[in-house]
Amino acid sequence: MSATTPSKLQKIIASGQLAVTSEVGPPRSADGAVIDHKAKLIKDYVDAINVTDNQTSVVRMCSLACCIRIKLMGLEPILQMVTRDRNRIALQSDILGAASFGINNMLCLTGDHQHFGDHSSCANVFDLDSTQLAMAVKMMRDEGKLLGGFEFQVRPEMFIGAAVNPFAGPNVFMRAIRMGKKAAAGVQFVQTQCIYNMDKMKEFMKIAVDRGLTEKVAVLAGITPMKNVGMAKYMQKRVPGMDVPDEIIKRMGGVPKEKQAEEGINLAIEQIEELKTVPGIRGFHIMAIEWEEKVPQIVERAGLYPRPQMDGA
Amino acid sequence: MRLQYPPTVRIIEVPCTGKVDIIHLLQAFEYGADGVIVVGCMEGDCHYQKGNLYAKTRVKRAKEILDKVGLGGERVAMFNLSSGMGGRFAEIIKEMTNKILELGPSPVRGAAAKAKATGAAGEVTA
Amino acid sequence: MIKAKPKPLEEIIDNVKDFNKLLIAGCDGCVTVCEAGGLKEVKILAAALRLYFTQAGKQVQVDEASLTRQCEKEYLAQLSDRMDGYDAAVSLACGVGAQYLAEMYNHKIVFPGVDTCFMGVNEERGLYSERCQACGRCILAETGGICPIARCSKRMLNGPCGGSDKGKCEINPDIPCAWELIYERLKTLGQLDRFERPVEPKDWSTSRDGGPRKIVREDLRI
Structure with missing residues (x-):
């Protein structure tokens, strides 16, 4: 985490306190109020808010515009950017634009293949991949240079993030060293895939700590509360790269239907408590999918409230 | 056994149904056949291991082609029999003959005859 | 090798149904290996088209030919004394061969008879998979x-x-x-x-992104 930026998220992580991020999904319409509303629900309980970039390849309001809205509300956005839809010209142009609005966090992603989305017949781009996007941001920030070599004065001050999925099996070791590759490319923090398999997460973190990777990159553990046993089963069977052990299904299914939502919240809080003791975890990324209103409760009950105030942020 | 079956069938012997290509099936129709039966060994009993399975896929494709060119895929069929099933062979010939009689002559044969007739008439007028 | 698959017969019929003299031109190269466009496929397609036209009551001449390669002028030239006799041709070569045939006989309509898919391997008969995007x-x-x-x-x-x-x-x-x-x-x-x-980010300029590509080998040219 060499380069220092004005990012509040970076300051909190650097201070040694556990960071909390969450995310909002933009609407499939031009209704900006949706983002404002979702951001308001969670604003006092998180340090920064991810805005997804056409997630699952479904067309939504653009991440950059939503991030600007969030920034204008006085909150701290994390601009998610996928390389699926834009080449290096468009990506670098958007990074400059984001920086001009004082956006200081980015999450560099490759993105889901368009096969899953609402425009599966489209052409994709994939000019860069997530690691190369991080390299580009780092070059722009640290050298004031575009990939094409052009040098400029006012640099984008980005705290560079990426995603990791320790569960996209079978090889945990490979996933850990790939995080190392991202760190080498300039990534300073990562948010993980939703964690349900605690053993595998611990195995991943042990490899990361042993290889010194957690010195270079802050790991924010991904937490997604289950709404009910149906969601648990869906994530187990249908979502690629998701690892939901049978015990979770059993536990969610073991309580009456009207109590399942509460059980899901309890489970999320227990996961946070357990992960707090895992070396190398520097915070939490709480992804409450279409359930943003539960984020405050989870943050509070997990002992992560109030959020620290940082000077100048 | 001296089993009786309709005299409408012309038998073409091949060493194995694996020899029968789609092109043979299609040419039979070009030459005026109303239907084609491919009779192979029982599945799993091919002397050449997979000959009858190749024939099966080719008959399937020939059916698709015949459907698309307006002849109808039901004019070609494959059956798997062992050498001890002469009785069933005679039955199949009867069944298939009846089916073809129901379907009527191949449209290719009818159209070819018609084209010839009109062609001849044209010559007369000229 | 280049891998292709036969176009749906109904699409080919729709393309050629109004012509009277057709040549089905195969290619003995890559498309023969993946059984989409060699002499055998030429014969099958020609027979199918003849059946179609005959049952529809139309007298259409459907001839067959297959060239060693349709991506070379020397082989395409073998059709030079025949092409004038046809209204249209269906090329069962890959998109490269079909184009070169059309380029060589540019007064004739050439329809593609296969969908050219990728450069790949024969995993087994009837199973081909991509390996290179050039x-x-x-x-x-x-x-x-x-x-x-x-x-x-x-x-x-x-x-x-x-x-x-x-x-x-x-x-x-x-x-x-x-x-x-x-x-x-x-x-x-x-x-x-x-x-x-x-x-590092890749230089895609040698790929499709750099526009239509050409290799000039001065060491081979005379």
């Missing part, structure tokens, strides 16, 4: 001999992505994750350091 600057030496550009759905140079599951691609569990393969191969070769190093 990016113009081969990186196989760095990736353990497995091409992520052709074989990763996101053509990632720093894979695998987070969507691969149990070693399979997120878009189709029948497709192996190229980066899982690369990782395993590099491990076998004792080259895992290659996997750990970030790969």
Whole structure:
């Protein structure tokens, strides 16, 4: 985490306190109020808010515009950017634009293949991949240079993030060293895939700590509360790269239907408590999918409230 | 056994149904056949291991082609029999003959005859 | 080799139904190997078209030919004394051959009879899979001999992505994750350091992105 930026998220992580991020999904319409509303629900309980970039390849309001809205509300956005839809010209142009609005966090992603989305017949781009996007941001920030070599004065001050999925099996070791590759490319923090398999997460973190990777990159553990046993089963069977052990299904299914939502919240809080003791975890990324209103409760009950105030942020 | 079956069938012997290509099936129709039966060994009993399975896929494709060119895929069929099933062979010939009689002559044969007739008439007028 | 598959017969019929003299032109190269466009496929298509026209009561001449390669002028020239006799041709060569046939006989309509799909291997008869996208600057030496550009759905140079599951691609569990393969191969070769190093953005200008490509080999030209 060499380069220092004005990012509040970076300051909190650097201070040694556990960071909390969450995310909002933009609407499939031009209704900006949706983002404002979702951001308001969670604003006092998180340090920064991810805005997804056409997630699952479904067309939504653009991440950059939503991030600007969030920034204008006085909150701290994390601009998610996928390389699926834009080449290096468009990506670098958007990074400059984001920086001009004082956006200081980015999450560099490759993105889901368009096969899953609402425009599966489209052409994709994939000019860069997530690691190369991080390299580009780092070059722009640290050298004031575009990939094409052009040098400029006012640099984008980005705290560079990426995603990791320790569960996209079978090889945990490979996933850990790939995080190392991202760190080498300039990534300073990562948010993980939703964690349900605690053993595998611990195995991943042990490899990361042993290889010194957690010195270079802050790991924010991904937490997604289950709404009910149906969601648990869906994530187990249908979502690629998701690892939901049978015990979770059993536990969610073991309580009456009207109590399942509460059980899901309890489970999320227990996961946070357990992960707090895992070396190398520097915070939490709480992804409450279409359930943003539960984020405050989870943050509070997990002992992560109030959020620290940082000077100048 | 001296089993009786309709005299409408012309038998073409091949060493194995694996020899029968789609092109043979299609040419039979070009030459005026109303239907084609491919009779192979029982599945799993091919002397050449997979000959009858190749024939099966080719008959399937020939059916698709015949459907698309307006002849109808039901004019070609494959059956798997062992050498001890002469009785069933005679039955199949009867069944298939009846089916073809129901379907009527191949449209290719009818159209070819018609084209010839009109062609001849044209010559007369000229 | 180039892999192609036959176009649906109804599409070909729709293209040629108003012509009276047709040539079905095959190619004895790549498309013969994947059984989409060789002499045998020419005979099948020609027979099918003749059956179609005859049952429809039309007298259409459908002739057959197959050339050693349709991507070379010398072989295409073998049709020079015949082409005037046809209204149209259906080429069963790949898109390269079909175009070159049309270019050589530019007063004739040439319809494609196959869909050209990719450059790939014969895994077994009737099963072909992609291996190369002709990016113009081969990186196989760095990736353990497995091409992520052709074989990763996101053509990632720093894979695998987070969507691969149990070693399979997120878009189709029948497709192996190229980066899982690369990782395993590099491990076998004792080259895992290659996997750990970030790969710089690729110069795509030698690929399709650089516009239509041409190779000029002065050492071969006279």
